[in-house]
Amino acid sequence: MLAVQCLSQSKDDPLSGLAVHEVADPEVPDGWVRVDVRAAALNHHDLWSLRGVGLAADRLPMTLGCDAAGVTADGRQVVVHAVMGDPAAGGGDETLDPRRTLLSELHPGTLAEAVVVPARNVVPLPEGMSFEEAACFPTAWLTAYRMLTTRSGLDGPGTVLVQGAGGGVATAAIVLAKALGHRVLCTSRDATKRDQALGLGADLAVATGERLPEKVDVVVETVGRATWEHSLRSLRPGGRIVVSGATSGPDPSADLNRVFFLQLSVVGSTMGTRDELVALLDLVRGAGIRPTVDDVRPLADARVSFERLAEGTGFGKLVLTVP
Numbered sequence: 001m002l003a004v005q006c007l008s009q010s011k012d013d014p015l016s017g018l019a020v021h022e023v024a025d026p027e028v029p030d031g032w033v034r035v036d037v038r039a040a041a042l043n044h045h046d047l048w049s050l051r052g053v054g055l056a057a058d059r060l061p062m063t064l065g066c067d068a069a070g071v072t073a074d075g076r077q078v079v080v081h082a083v084m085g086d087p088a089a090g091g092g093d094e095t096l097d098p099r100r101t102l103l104s105e106l107h108p109g110t111l112a113e114a115v116v117v118p119a120r121n122v123v124p125l126p127e128g129m130s131f132e133e134a135a136c137f138p139t140a141w142l143t144a145y146r147m148l149t150t151r152s153g154l155d156g157p158g159t160v161l162v163q164g165a166g167g168g169v170a171t172a173a174i175v176l177a178k179a180l181g182h183r184v185l186c187t188s189r190d191a192t193k194r195d196q197a198l199g200l201g202a203d204l205a206v207a208t209g210e211r212l213p214e215k216v217d218v219v220v221e222t223v224g225r226a227t228w229e230h231s232l233r234s235l236r237p238g239g240r241i242v243v244s245g246a247t248s249g250p251d252p253s254a255d256l257n258r259v260f261f262l263q264l265s266v267v268g269s270t271m272g273t274r275d276e277l278v279a280l281l282d283l284v285r286g287a288g289i290r291p292t293v294d295d296v297r298p299l300a301d302a303r304v305s306f307e308r309l310a311e312g313t314g315f316g317k318l319v320l321t322v323p
Helices: 044-051 137-148 168-179 191-200 228-234 256-261 274-287 299-311
Strands: 002-006 018-022 032-041 067-072 077-080 114-118 122-124 159-162 183-188 204-207 216-221 235-243 265-268 293-298 317-321
Touching: 002 299, 018 299, 044 299, 067 114, 067 137, 077 137, 122 274, 137 168, 137 216, 137 274, 159 168, 168 183, 168 191, 168 216, 168 274, 183 191, 191 204, 216 228, 228 235, 228 256, 293 299, 299 317
Parallel strands: 159 183, 159 216, 183 204, 216 235, 235 265, 293 317
Antiparallel strands: 002 018, 032 067, 032 114, 032 317, 067 077, 077 122
16 A cells, blocks of 8 residues: 655655655554545644654654544544543543554554554544545644643633644634634734634734733643743733644743743643544534645645645645545
8 A cells, every 4th residue: 555654764854754655554453443544634743753753763664644534444434533542541531641652653654545543543524524624633633622622721711822823733723712712813924824814713913923912811832932932921920821832942941930920831732532532523513614724635745745844834734635
């Protein structure tokens, strides 16, 4: 079968280790299911794997990808949940299992004609949702959903700042925050992306680092070093940063004086549970939400999509399809 794999890793030239080639069909262990992939979506996680972050070199070659929707051997149309973990080991939350991993870290990922996962890692494809749309939700959208619900501390409408409009999680966070009833502010260095964010429903879009006209309850932070100071300064006393990524660097100044004086909270968030994926799919279906898709192309053309991902010029998800 055709698959997109990481053969080698390079921090400076990640795409040098990318291959789109034929591999052996996967075996299906007891308790697992084969999903014939109809659509899969890219994430920055795939680029980090090619750079050598989160994927050990001794696991190469590794099929990349966390997101997919497809059809099981018994004909069910499903969405794949990428978190491989035991809820019991995480106190009811598989994302807190100390041995938790994601597809493409220990087990082959979704950028292939087929993927094999534990039976609990598939959920029904919502009626009326295409495979291409569904493939966008299991990573970026699920991450944004958990950030805005389980991890935000909000129990009603609030004001949310989303840093870095245009990224997968940030784009999802804008749409979901509006669906959840929040006022949404966002930032981007790119004027075009700010306009696109307003088109998604953001109430205000400003340049990265620009002072906001009001303080916010929660910051959705995926950028890291480049926006961290602005995130801290944008919070009201008692506010919270929910962080799920650090694409510009993981080690900004902590500014602890501001953190303790204003009693701010910094909360980490990673992916989401199977139950949260089901709740997310129910929310987007009920609200009539459709993911923003930047580009759709065949699996065989995956390198072009990876080039677009590395350039960071798109707005929304990059989707690969399997006939």
